[in-house]
Amino acid sequence: MASIKQQMMEIGRNARAASRELGAAAATVRQAAIEGMAANLAAAHDAVMAANEDDLRAAAAAHADQAFLKRLQITEKIFAYMVDRLREAARLPDPLGIVLEGHTEPSGLEVSRVSVPLGVIGIIYEARPNVTTDAAAVALKSGNAVILRGGSEAWRSNALLVSLMQDAIAAQGLPANAVQMPSCPDRQAVRELLRLDRYVDVIIPRGGKELIRAVSSQSRIPVIKHYDGICHLYLAADADPAMAVALTVNSKCQRVEVCNALETLLIDRAGAKTLLPAIARALQDKGVELRGCARCRRILPELKPAVPADWDTEYLDAILAIRVVDGLDAAIAHINRHGSGHTDGIVTRDLQAAKLFLERVDSASVLVNASTRLSGGGDYGMGAVVGISTGRLHARGPVGPRELTTYKWQVRGNGQLRY
Amino acid sequence: MASIKQQMMEIGRNARAASRELGAAAATVRQAAIEGMAANLAAAHDAVMAANEDDLRAAAAAHADQAFLKRLQITEKIFAYMVDRLREAARLPDPLGIVLEGHTEPSGLEVSRVSVPLGVIGIIYEARPNVTTDAAAVALKSGNAVILRGGSEAWRSNALLVSLMQDAIAAQGLPANAVQMPSCPDRQAVRELLRLDRYVDVIIPRGGKELIRAVSSQSRIPVIKHYDGICHLYLAADADPAMAVALTVNSKCQRVEVCNALETLLIDRAGAKTLLPAIARALQDKGVELRGCARCRRILPELKPAVPADWDTEYLDAILAIRVVDGLDAAIAHINRHGSGHTDGIVTRDLQAAKLFLERVDSASVLVNASTRLSGGGDYGMGAVVGISTGRLHARGPVGPRELTTYKWQVRGNGQLRY
Structure with a gap:
């Protein structure tokens, strides 16, 4: 078996390749993939509940406390919410290819700023398995590939959710590597992920202050932080x-x-x-x-x-x-x-x-x-979000599909030079 | 004399306080301050040239190479350019208080996203003294306080430029601490600046790859990077x-x-x-x-x-x-x-x-x-810029006044609750 380091490099490379395809895919195709994710999830209700039961049993056997088990559990209400959030994300307006501004310079240069995907998003989170589907939906909606590193206690639930989503993505002819997770819950995977600055454009940690502090201090990749709410x-x-x-x-x-x-x-x-x-x-x-x-x-x-x-x-x-x-x-x-x-x-x-x-x-x-x-x-009408940013750069407040975009300057000329 | 660490803490605290006042100041007042900066600079032509001569003489005595001396020199052309850039920045449309989007939710909640200053900007740069006026103009235009840490060889030029700009700012009743620089070119000031995450919101390094790499690896504050152009x-x-x-x-x-x-x-x-x-x-x-x-x-x-x-x-x-x-x-x-x-x-x-x-x-x-x-x-019609970002988060491409803003969500209700 490849080392964790090699595996994470491979996941990063795959994500980067997938992100190029996603960025070029039509909005209707990405939308159909997210609708497919919702349909696959709804159809796999019993299997998801069974996988989550296994996670809950293992966590209980390891003496997890009640609050933790509550966060880990996919109740019927949470299951319905997960399916709904996917459907809602599919229906949201597409955040890509929006002309954020545009004008013609006196030189005749036509200048516009157009929204494009950030690229590859890494999400590091704790118990709640609904983050798995929420984050994948928000990322895919905005044309980004996503690497999901959830908590080890939710591994069976998350692995099944990821495979259901990958099937739906591939069914639309998009790269299944648009949504990936490491093959095992080794902690080293987190450290390696935070070093993949060549392949990953932003890291979003979701969880307690300790997690966010640890991720921020170790990461070579920019982090969208979600700190205190006083x-x-x-x-x-x-x-x-x-x-x-x-x-x-x-x-x-x-x-x-x-x-x-x-x-x-x-x-x-x-x-x-x-x-x-x-x-x-x-x-x-x-x-x-x-x-x-x-x-x-x-x-x-x-x-x-x-x-x-x-x-x-x-x-x-x-x-x-x-x-x-x-x-x-x-x-x-x-x-x-x-x-x-x-x-x-x-x-x-x-x-x-x-x-x-x-x-x-x-x-x-x-x-x-x-x-x-x-x-x-x-x-605020944003639908699914992957967190609430307490930073001032890039995204402030709720982080939805639009906040996972950046822009490029598109410039059309007819031979303009610089003097 | 206070230690460098204490001095930088003081500069950071002053900058934060100044940024609150700037953010609340009317656009006309900030515009008048930038016009005053241009007028003060134009009036001090001879003194600026003399200070720059002193810098050039000291650098030549220390055996700086020709390319370095060229970057350090304020020629008549560069002087005119510095004054023009300040005037141009004053005339640009104000980037603050712009309703970036707004709508009324079905609940009756009126939701809008409004542009506001980032807060405090730290600029770390090398020889060119024109960065001193460019960066101050862009920062002030967008309601930010700025801490300027230029190269030690340009210290006399920069110190005079900063004091001329502070006079113009104070003449409009705005806090002179809107533009600050350390009192001496000790290298420790850079290290301390990069640790002021409590007071400084973003660091922009301008210079060679080595500078940018060193700043990025040491900084506790988010960095807007300006790397290679291949x-x-x-x-x-x-x-x-x-x-x-x-x-x-x-x-x-x-x-x-x-x-x-x-x-x-x-x-x-x-x-x-x-x-x-x-x-x-x-x-x-x-x-x-x-x-x-x-x-x-x-x-x-x-x-x-x-x-x-x-x-x-x-x-x-x-x-x-x-x-x-x-x-x-x-x-x-x-x-x-x-x-x-x-x-x-x-x-x-x-x-x-x-x-x-x-x-x-x-x-x-x-x-x-x-x-x-x-x-x-x-x-592209942006006027003065503080650099060109090669990162994907927050700002991509030229970084002008608009790129030194963030936003807040303003929400108006009549008793709306969450159910």
Whole structure:
């Protein structure tokens, strides 16, 4: 058997070759391949569930905890979601060959900038097998080849999913190597993948901070990072009280363990007395632990005191820090200092406050009168995404098919020279 | 005196603070600051020339070679160019606050993506002092703060240029720290700059391959790279002979030492007998050394033979490799294999050949019937640029003000929740 290093080189070379064919394939053919992936997956329901059962049994035998097993499991709901996401990706508008801009220079040179695939994407992820189909769909939609390196515990599920997708791709006359995974879960494969800068154009790690830090520090390939979400909601004094309660509860409680869940609530001091008691009650009814600043605790003395570290913590849990601030500027300053630039919102009825918040808060998503939980991409109309970028270069916020494209300059002349 | 490390931390912190103010400043104010930079520079002509004289004298005393001294010198022509570039940058359309796309979701959520500054840019460069003003203009135009680390030999010139620009910026009420450079040319400043990932969003190295490689391997901050230009021109058999000669000569000879100069000429075998002799004569008249493949040498036996390494060499000199190929597909395959994805062109009268070349050649700039020397950005209407990216992420090809922006998602709702 070839060494892991040789195998990964081979996978990289194959991916590069496949990416050239994909980039030249018609949108209708790529779309048919993704539809075929959905059909193959739906038809293989029982086999996928059985493979996932095997993964779950092995993980349980290895004493994986309940949260881990939950992430690993393909429930009926998740299975249906995987099929739906593939169908949805097939239907999305094609992101390639779009003339992003174009004009004729005074010299007569016709200059245009046209979207093209990035090339080869490497995805390194942990337990969730739905990333396998989501990432392949997003990559293929944008004409990219993808190398998938999922968690070892999901290996049987992922291997079956990849082979079903490869069959659908080949059935359209496209290269099956458009979607590949290593042949075994050896950890060395990750290290080798991160060195394939000759063949791989971008690495997207999906998982905990440790994974992302390890990948970033080792990679010779540019990395699109998905770090912390320390998300804020600022309630202005004029916020509609019912809306303030509903948005706070939804932002915090709809799912506590995700990156765009609310971690710190800021309330204008002029509205704190009215808003805070109702919000605290609603959150406590949902079992959320509240940690308040000194001014919060003057209104609700029973709150646990917040310490400075709370303003910089991503709980990913049923805990919320609450701080009373002196108006809009103080709220913006707090967010730009303590936030992670992920998702931050304001609740207000004031046009100027909304405008300033949207302009001054330096985050990937800034929202007015909407739940922070809406920044995942689906609610922006993006369909399947492979992650949410917290970096500023290339992609910021949700990473869908369009974010996996780059562009080329196409220039048409009739003999123009440089003088 | 503070340590270099402390000084660079201070510079980083100041740049971050300045970037927040710049991002919030009106376009008219940033424009006035750049116009002021041009006016200050024009008014300080004699002082700038004197500082540059001092740099040149010191470099000559240290036995710098002629090519180096040439790069270091601010000639009258370069001085005029520096002033013009600043004025031109001031006049360019503002790249900030552009709604890149926008729509209303079925939920009623109004979603838009708006251009914003990247934040803080670090530029590491070698001798040419005109980079100091070009880079500052491009950065300020796009609302970014910039940290300039030029070559030690240009220190007196650069220090004066930076102080003239800071005065102009402060005169508009903007933070002078929008443009900074270290206080002394200690090499440690570069290493410290590359570690300021907390304050600096992107590093752009400008200079030789060694500089770029060293910066890329040390940097904790994303790098926009500017590597080799192994640029090609492919002459189809139906190419207009006069245009083929003119474009080849201009692409190769207009300036031989730059990244978008021609390095390899490909000629369709069906046109080689007609085209090659005239082109060889024109190039030899300009003193270009030609290295031909075996099929070239059957037509012109006096040519020096090309060896395989020639196809992968960026000469940056008066040397050209020439290869006869079997038509369009072979030309595209050669370019995608041996090229560096920088700038490649075709000369043809055939619509379908032009279309296929534009689609299939995977380079930042692909041109039909135009000189490769046109891909620097100015001839695309971009004005001042800080470099030409050979990477695929974020910016591809010329890097102007627009390429130093990112975006944020602005979302306006009326209470939307996630279910």
